Amino acid sequence: MQNQRFAANALTRRRLLGQAGIAGLTALASPVWAQTMVTLPLPGGPGERSITTGFPQKGAMILQRTRPPLLETPFEVFDKGVFTPNDRFFVRWHWSVIPTSIDVDSFRLNVHGHVNQTLSLTLKEILALPRVELAAVNQCSGNSRGFFQPRVPGGEWGNGGMGNARWTGVRLKDVLDRAGVKPGAVQVRLKGLDTPVVADAPGFMKSLAVDHARDGEVMIAYAMNGEQLPLLNGFPLRVVVPGWYATYWVKMLSDIEVLDSPDTNFWMKTAYTIPDTPHADMKPGQADVKMIPINRLNPRSFITNIASGTTIPAGKPALIRGIAFGGDSGVKRVDFSADGGKSWHGAHLGKDEGKYSFRRWETRFAPAAKGDYTLMVRCTNASGEAQPAQANWNPAGFMRNIIESTPVSVA
């Protein structure tokens, strides 16, 4: 029934962005979400998606798939601040058997494998461990997959398969230390409560090197942005792997297994692998490419207050702003170009919320003449890695981070 209502009012992304930008400035008083459809500008289409409010604990989201849930954050949300609200945070599940009821008294987190002592921890016991907090971007490996050319199958995201939150929880290290990792351990395998529909299908599990798991930053989070997690974002516990793609951020974490040999399960060995090349780039059909598990985020930046095709009044300086993130190191600089990348100048950076967080940037655009301009924004991270001018390609549609272009007119 909802979908029939949605179909009534088609709206382009351009209009949606423009409208939301205004509404955001009027104290969010007006019901921005009268819209029911959005069009993602995916080459070759289809770009039409419903806006849904039908998912529990979630606000208006772009419906990529109902089951298993795949919900994209509408892009204008990123203009409102560097922290993505929990009810607008993207959602992505692999298997559709997801518990819809979690009892906090009976829930247990089990730790076993190559350890001195197996554990079965209650949530109370976990919350009693030392508390840590950090801001970090959680981004789907395939965020922006819909822009790949040639197109590839999968979740056909626009750019909203990402979000930034302040995560609170306990160190994975502290939990592992409590169990006592035995010498010879090589990886730590993480598994949640979701299960496949078909019994012999590969259950979703991801592994981190034991030293990574014990680095003191990898976290078992029980809160995001100061509240318990929405169920669809992994309530009650979710792994946070700062600076790494979301595939490792296992939701509804219920099982930690310390391994004494490398994990060869499907989700490590076959799925979520990238070409071991600069920018994870290869040619369609290219043979003999060495593939490795996806790992660190790369730098990205976006304009959030101006949509493609916007007309900017001549003679008035416009403020252009957006977000950037460095990936696994902080944002060193954000550069802006109004001439399609021929010349660049540094943008002003906003408050530093930590090296794994979104960071606000802004700059003035004061065009001397009327005409068409291509606005571009480029992030360079603290390791010196900058966004590339050319799009990467790989068959799974992973790690897109090309410099974004926004054509505008000055009239």
Add this chain to the structure above:
Amino acid sequence: MKRKILPLALLAGAALVSLAVQAKVPTSLKSVDVTLPESTRALPDAAGVAVVHDNCLACHSAGMILAQPTMPKAAWEAEVNKMRNVYKAPVDAKDVPTIVDYLTAVKGPK
């Protein structure tokens, strides 16, 4: 929606309104019981639609198929084989050509 760009001063003022969260982190968690919505999208009518419905929609809703880009028959064949071989979808081998033909008709090059 005539003025797409707001005056500089207004934008700068809005930027000061911090949406950063306060660290009121819960000290205990509350049980959750939710209901997930059902898909209301149907597969478009074409030869083999019933076979696709019966074989594919147990694991994912129709929207997954409908959101995919246009792909040639060989790519759809690879997808169906992946669903069977990797994700263990219980699809009879005899149904594979019907499913591939349907997907190519609905989501193939025109």
